[in-house]
Amino acid sequence: MTVICIGYYDKFSRFFLDIKKQLKASHVSSLNFKIHSIHLSGFIYTLCRLQFSSWIPMRAWLLVQYKKQFYKDIIQNTESFKGIPYWEYIKFHTALSTEIPKDSLQLQALAYIDIFDKIFKKEQPNYLLTLGDSRLCVEIAVAIAAKYEVTTYYIEQGPFNTTFFDQEGVNANLSIRRNYSTKLIDKSQPNYEPLLNPNSTKYNRSPIYRGLDFLTAALLENSPLYPPDLKYTDVIHNPINKTEKLKNNPAGNHYSHILLALQVPRDVNMIYHSPNFKTHTEIVSNIYSNLPEGKQLVVREHPLYINKYDESLYKYIIENNILIDNFTPLDQALDSAEVIVVNNSTVGIEAILKYKTVVVLGNAFYDNERVCLKLHDKDQLKSLLQGAIHYKTKKAEIDTFKSILFNEVLLEGSISDKELRASKKIANHLITHQ
Structure with missing residues (x-):
């Protein structure tokens, strides 16, 4: 079984690694499990555990430096690359800030297409697991997965200490929104009564990992050395407003x-x-x-x-x-x-x-x-x-x-629980649907 994962921070790398652990415990043969992280914290967390790790935005940025003129020629002459309309996938980032140059995002998009096309050709994965369904990197990986008919599952932190797990997306793209009437009629699935707001112990997350994200952004974000799709994507960009302090009323x-x-x-x-x-x-x-x-x-x-x-x-x-x-x-x-x-x-x-x-x-x-x-x-x-x-x-x-x-779409257990439960259910699902 070959699984490609795309996550963000250290806590998501931890979650992915537990899925891998559960797959190995189930004696999945020839397991090829690779994690690509959007933020430095996710990359470092996986690397420190001597597992395959890729800081995918930086990898794409380096490829842009190597193939910049080739990519510029593509941008000038066509709106698609390897069958992927690259310009469609920069919308999220252009909406974040007008300070991110569109041409930089287009170059980054072309590099992602090159990288993921090569990965999917070589690895021939059974599954793509992604945290969320937006961001340039994720959207292009999903498009490449569709091109090669690879099954994609979307994961997201859910309410009440749960985890979203769906094949169509997260947020407003969840399958329950589109086909609720069908689910209403289908009585074949066994039901259980969910426990709302269950008490769960969270794992002791080291602040060092996210600290590295903030430090890297503070030092490099205003320079051309920082991948354009990482700019203005973190809470650090919303400093305390200096407007007159507001009165809080219970x-x-x-x-x-x-x-x-x-x-x-x-x-x-x-x-x-x-x-x-x-x-x-x-x-x-x-x-x-x-x-x-x-x-x-x-x-x-x-x-x-x-x-x-x-x-x-x-x-x-x-x-x-x-x-x-x-x-x-x-x-x-x-x-x-x-x-x-x-x-x-x-x-x-x-x-x-x-x-x-x-x-x-x-x-x-x-x-x-x-x-x-x-x-x-x-x-x-x-x-x-x-x-x-x-x-x-x-x-x-x-x-x-x-x-x-x-x-249908929520699994018991949070991504940040000390004792992970959702990861085991995801691993079981991957095995039974292979």
Whole structure:
């Protein structure tokens, strides 16, 4: 069995290595298991354990230096290379920042096509395992896998200490979103009752690995020596905003309020899966200006981005005396809200499974109108919020959705658990479907 893996950080390399361990324990013959990491921490983690390791963006960057003129000629003369439309796969990174030159990303894309085409020809893998379904490197690897008819599985950290495992994608690309009605009819799969928020001990992750990521970015990011598809992709690029400090108000003290949960501002969910809004300032201003009469808006920032959103957001919040609550425990904040509004963050599914009224502004795997209120057009926002006040959640529908979700695309156990469980299930799946 040959497996090609693409991950990001050290914790993902650890997870992949455990899949390899489980495959070996099952006596898989002639196992060829290789991990390619997007960030330095993942590369170093695997390398330190004397396993095959590749820092794939740097490998592509070095290839660009060697074949730059050849690649430039391709860019000038054609929009595809080896059957792959390379220009389609730079969209995520151009949306991250206008400071990343498009030509640099196109050159990097061509190098990835060269590298993965060679890998898939030589290795003839049975599977491609990727963390997520976006980023230049991942999208091109998936395209090459499709070219050679290699089965791809997508992995992502899930809610409630779970792991997403799906053959179509993650986030809004999960298979459950497209074929929920089919799953609803299919009763052949055995069901189990998932345990939400189970207690699990996390492994003792060394800060050195991620420290290397931050240090490398700080030293090299503004230089031409840093791969273009690594630029502006980490939380380090959102420094503390210097706008006047906002007052935090415990949500439990508010009467009849609508809770708006913000999310990571520059990630795949905002770039690929947010057709109605492109910034959090736009989201907050539209929700506030369309609030039902007598209702109060409470904003909750993503824990990694407290005071790190655009200055325009905080200016709007201050000018309109909007309450912000970051420190009430999330469970309590959800319980105390009359309505929860999300763009497409995982807070949405957590609220839905609490039988709360949830308004979904963007595209998400849980935006099924059996279990939430979905915004299809910005012009509908006022009426949708008004309807949310009187909306009665359908508990039976939510229970069915929950059962299908946990039986079809979620595995018990988190990627960062001390004792990994999801990796064993993935290994078993690879063996039984070979």
